[in-house]
Amino acid sequence: MIKARAIWLFFDKTVGMIMEDKRTIIVGASRGIGSALAKKLAEQGHKLILLARSEDDLKAVCSYINMKYGFGSAEYRVHDVLDTGSVRGLLYDLISQLGGLDNLIFVSGILNPVNWDEFELDKELEMLRINLLGGAAWIGTAAEYFKKQGKGLIVGISSVAGNRGRAGNPAYYSSKAGLTNYLESLRNRLLKHGVRVLTVKPGRVETNLIPELKGMFLAVPPEKIAEDIWRAMLRKKQVVYTPWWWRYILLIVQHAPSFIFRRVNI
Numbered sequence: 001m002i003k004a005r006a007i008w009l010f011f012d013k014t015v016g017m018i019m020e021d022k023r024t025i026i027v028g029a030s031r032g033i034g035s036a037l038a039k040k041l042a043e044q045g046h047k048l049i050l051l052a053r054s055e056d057d058l059k060a061v062c063s064y065i066n067m068k069y070g071f072g073s074a075e076y077r078v079h080d081v082l083d084t085g086s087v088r089g090l091l092y093d094l095i096s097q098l099g100g101l102d103n104l105i106f107v108s109g110i111l112n113p114v115n116w117d118e119f120e121l122d123k124e125l126e127m128l129r130i131n132l133l134g135g136a137a138w139i140g141t142a143a144e145y146f147k148k149q150g151k152g153l154i155v156g157i158s159s160v161a162g163n164r165g166r167a168g169n170p171a172y173y174s175s176k177a178g179l180t181n182y183l184e185s186l187r188n189r190l191l192k193h194g195v196r197v198l199t200v201k202p203g204r205v206e207t208n209l210i211p212e213l214k215g216m217f218l219a220v221p222p223e224k225i226a227e228d229i230w231r232a233m234l235r236k237k238q239v240v241y242t243p244w245w246w247r248y249i250l251l252i253v254q255h256a257p258s259f260i261f262r263r264v265n266i
């Protein structure tokens with residue numbers, strides 16, 4: 001009996017891996033986590049369209065992928081997520097280019113450094129517009145398409161930084177809190193329509209987003225995050241902390257009483 005179950009689990013996993021749906025758009029794939037994820041998914045046979053503003057970087061990521069995994073594995077489009085009005089038309093254009101869509105992954109994000117005594121509205125609004133409104137435009141539009149299709153996977157890169165209102169950078173943390181909630185709401189709306197939503201919460205990652213993190217305690221390279229995201233996609237997870245230990249760190253942070261939390265400088 002146990003043997004039969006083990007064989008079934010192995011079969012289920014293997015077939016799941018082979019049959020995984022693989023037409024994928026990644027928004028924010030010119031560097032960092034997005035480009036590492038593009039390379040990981042290309043290795044797994046995904047057909048990709050990559051978006052971001054930096055054309056030279058996108059070209060370099062696509063050339064790497066196409067040289068390694070075959071011509072036509074990855075294409076790119078230059079796009080600024082601030083241009084929310086163009087998202088619907090662009091999404092449907094890319095869907096016909098790919099011949100359909102299985103996965104929409106929103107990675108784009110910025111973190112403008114903010115001093116502890118600084119209240120610079122332009123900096124704050126830019127983070128909210130790119131990280132939250134840009135995310136809502138892509139994720140919401142893809143959600144509508146996937147609902148009609150009756151299947152699809154949305155992956156949104158949020159952050160452990162969105163779990164509480166920390167003092168260091170109010171707009172960045174709020175953009176991530178908003179994105180986390182938006183993803184959860186869509187998950188709860190769409191599950192009964194066959195559409196899955198995965199929320200990714202990375203901890204410290206060595207990318208250009210926060211250059212000071214490179215070599216810091218608990219910081220990991222973007223390739224580690226990409227590996228965890230790919231595994232979470234395969235295992236049909238709803239939320240993934242990456243690396244795994246952040247789930248337990250955040251459990252403590254989440255339950256710290258407010259009178260302690262407001263005295264901690266993070």
Ligand SMILES: NC(=O)c1ccc[n+]([C@@H]2O[C@H](COP(=O)([O-])OP(=O)(O)OC[C@H]3O[C@@H](n4cnc5c(N)ncnc54)[C@H](OP(=O)(O)O)[C@@H]3O)[C@@H](O)[C@H]2O)c1
Binds near residue numbers: 222
């Ligand atoms: N690094 C960390 O420690 C960390 C931790 C938790 C969560 N995250 C999240 O992970 C995501 C990726 O960050 P990363 O660390 O990989 O940073 P990164 O190396 O700076 O990459 C950011 C990506 O977002 C794109 N992007 C930024 N503004 C955009 C815009 N207006 N339109 C389109 N694309 C835009 C960038 O492309 P272009 O500049 O070419 O447009 C780039 O591809 C972000 O959402 C970030 O908040 C990072």
